[in-house]
Amino acid sequence: MWVSRQKTRFHQVMNNSSEPAIVIDNLRVTRGTRLVLPGLSVSIPGGQLVGLIGPSGGGKSTLMRAIVGVQVIDSGTVEVLGQEAGSESLRQRVGYLTQAPSVYADLTVRDNVEYFAKVVGAPPGAVDQAITDVDLADHADALVGRLSGGQRSRASLACTLVGDPHVLVLDEPTVGLDPVLRRDLWTIFRRLAESGRTVIVSSHVMDEATRCDRLLLIRAGEILADSTLPELLARTGAADAEGAFLMLIDRAEAQGQGSAA
Amino acid sequence: MSARITLATASRILRQLRGDHRTIALMIVVPCVLIGLLAWVYKDSPVPIFDRIGAPLLGVFPAVVMFIVTSVATLRERTSGTLERLLTTPMGKGDFMLGYALSFGVMAVIQALVATTFAVWVCGLDIAGPLWLLVVVALLDALLGTALGLLASGFARTEFQAVQFMPAFILPQFLLCGLLASRDTLPTGLKEISDVLPLSYAVDAMKELTTNSDPLPNTWSALLIVAGWIVVSLALGSLTLRRRTP
Ligand SMILES: Nc1ncnc2c1ncn2[C@@H]1O[C@H](COP(=O)(O)OP(=O)(O)OP(=O)(O)O)[C@@H](O)[C@H]1O
Ligand SMILES: [Mg+2]
Numbered sequence: 470m471w472v473s474r475q476k477t478r479f480h481q482v483m484n485n486s487s488e489p490a491i492v493i494d495n496l497r498v499t500r501g502t503r504l505v506l507p508g509l510s511v512s513i514p515g516g517q518l519v520g521l522i523g524p525s526g527g528g529k530s531t532l533m534r535a536i537v538g539v540q541v542i543d544s545g546t547v548e549v550l551g552q553e554a555g556s557e558s559l560r561q562r563v564g565y566l567t568q569a570p571s572v573y574a575d576l577t578v579r580d581n582v583e584y585f586a587k588v589v590g591a592p593p594g595a596v597d598q599a600i601t602d603v604d605l606a607d608h609a610d611a612l613v614g615r616l617s618g619g620q621r622s623r624a625s626l627a628c629t630l631v632g633d634p635h636v637l638v639l640d641e642p643t644v645g646l647d648p649v650l651r652r653d654l655w656t657i658f659r660r661l662a663e664s665g666r667t668v669i670v671s672s673h674v675m676d677e678a679t680r681c682d683r684l685l686l687i688r689a690g691e692i693l694a695d696s697t698l699p700e701l702l703a704r705t706g707a708a709d710a711e712g713a714f715l716m717l718i719d720r721a722e723a724q725g726q727g728s729a730a
Numbered sequence: 731m732s733a734r735i736t737l738a739t740a741s742r743i744l745r746q747l748r749g750d751h752r753t754i755a756l757m758i759v760v761p762c763v764l765i766g767l768l769a770w771v772y773k774d775s776p777v778p779i780f781d782r783i784g785a786p787l788l789g790v791f792p793a794v795v796m797f798i799v800t801s802v803a804t805l806r807e808r809t810s811g812t813l814e815r816l817l818t819t820p821m822g823k824g825d826f827m828l829g830y831a832l833s834f835g836v837m838a839v840i841q842a843l844v845a846t847t848f849a850v851w852v853c854g855l856d857i858a859g860p861l862w863l864l865v866v867v868a869l870l871d872a873l874l875g876t877a878l879g880l881l882a883s884g885f886a887r888t889e890f891q892a893v894q895f896m897p898a899f900i901l902p903q904f905l906l907c908g909l910l911a912s913r914d915t916l917p918t919g920l921k922e923i924s925d926v927l928p929l930s931y932a933v934d935a936m937k938e939l940t941t942n943s944d945p946l947p948n949t950w951s952a953l954l955i956v957a958g959w960i961v962v963s964l965a966l967g968s969l970t971l972r973r974r975t976p
């Protein structure tokens with residue numbers, strides 16, 4: 470306990486976590502005919518574990534796609550580590566986990582992780598480490614197509630972890646997993662943040678909010694809250710993350726109706 | 731672009747293929763079966779028709795097979811999200827294209843060797859030109875099919891569409907390539923179109939080496955045009971890869 474707290478403080482000093490890792494200014498995104506992000510501005514500090522939460526369809530994945538630079542944007546700027554999102558020098562340093570597992574079903578777990586390791590130029594030892602991290606060592610030589618849904622999404626996560634990126638953008642990495650696995654993965658995310666990585670995790674599960682340094686609550690493309698959990702609880706007077714979440718959403722919906730009326 | 735990533739991609743694709751025995755069998759066996767059928771059809775013909783059209787079709791069949799396999803494989807990569815993921819990594823668009831061209835090129839070499847061997851030693855195909863040139867042209871044709879398949883898959887949204895592109899991209903070229911009607915006899919307009927299409931040159935080269943014992947002086951320009959089409963298709967295909975999507 471003492472050691473880990475000591476370590477945390479040490480790394481915070483090391484990383485100068487006051488420096489933002491991601492700065493988004495007035496980001497506007499239309500998908501199809503739908504205005505998904507009407508003009509979003511937010512700054513995400515480096516070296517922290519940041520939870521991106523909000524109702525389904527609120528724009529979490531769209532925001533993450535903009536951060537990794539695969540989303541066509543209408544206007545605004547997205548800067549990651551001081552550079553424009555998606556620029557060439559960032560691709561080595563930003564790791565992305567898509568919401569739907571994106572791995573080759575006709576290859577084994579190890580073949581998949583080895584391939585992504587080669588693409589990002591990771592050292593060979595990183596492959597076994599990543600597979601162990603997601604607890605798939607027993608299934609390393611199984612075809613991904615024959616894995617269960619949760620195993621498949623963990624195989625996909627291993628392919629992101631293997632490159633040891635500075636910024637990890639993880640779209641619902643723990644969805645559909647049991648409590649033990651979720652705890653283990655959050656331990657890994659915590660470890661990464663403590664070693665100076667910036668980790669952004671989207672989630673629906675409210676108890677996961679307690680594990681984050683910072684929470685971004687996004688609804689209908691707008692940031693409803695950008696604060697730590699204690700700040701959020703103090704502001705709303707709610708007893709837990711779920712209560713605060715519901716209260717803010719209800720308030721925003723009531724306001725939306727009020728202004729429409 | 732980086733050699734490391736290109737080679738890693740090529741070997742990953744070959745590894746995927748290796749696990750799919752049926753696809754490998756189809757790639758290698760289908761051209762042989764078609765050639766065999768053709769030989770059988772003309773077995774009792776009084777004039778040596780098989781010797782005349784065997785070589786040109788030895789160029790056409792592999793191109794068709796490779797076109798379908800490549801366009802479906804790359805489309806799968808788009809729809810499964812792996813392409814989007816790869817484009818967030820240091821991988822260049824050229825790495826992706828060349829990775830596919832290289833790995834399917836390896837398959838094309840095997841295919842060309844097997845199909846030529848089968849045509850010559852089993853079906854008794856008799857050509858005037860050297861056999862090695864027959865293999866080279868068959869290989870170029872298979873690569874042409876791969877490159878066109880990569881390009882076509884950029885315009886397909888579903889696997890159904892990708893498969894349908896085969897008749898759309900390849901059959902018109904087949905009609906105009908000079909096998910059904912000699913290219914000089916085509917009406918104005920069609921002749922010009924046939925002069926641009928790559929399959930016409932693939933078949934020209936095969937025809938030349940069917941009848942000429944020293945075909946190289948007359949075929950190298952046709953082969954250059956086919957090679958040019960391969961390069962242009964790969965370049966255009968990489969333009970259809972978009973890092974940013976809506
Ligand atoms: N490819 C697309 N084309 C058009 N509209 C899209 C596309 N993808 C998403 N949308 C729309 O954009 C909005 C935001 O979607 P997004 O995927 O960002 O939500 P999300 O917060 O990640 O939801 P979830 O929690 O369900 O994953 C939704 O209303 C959705 O309908
Ligand atoms: Mg989402």
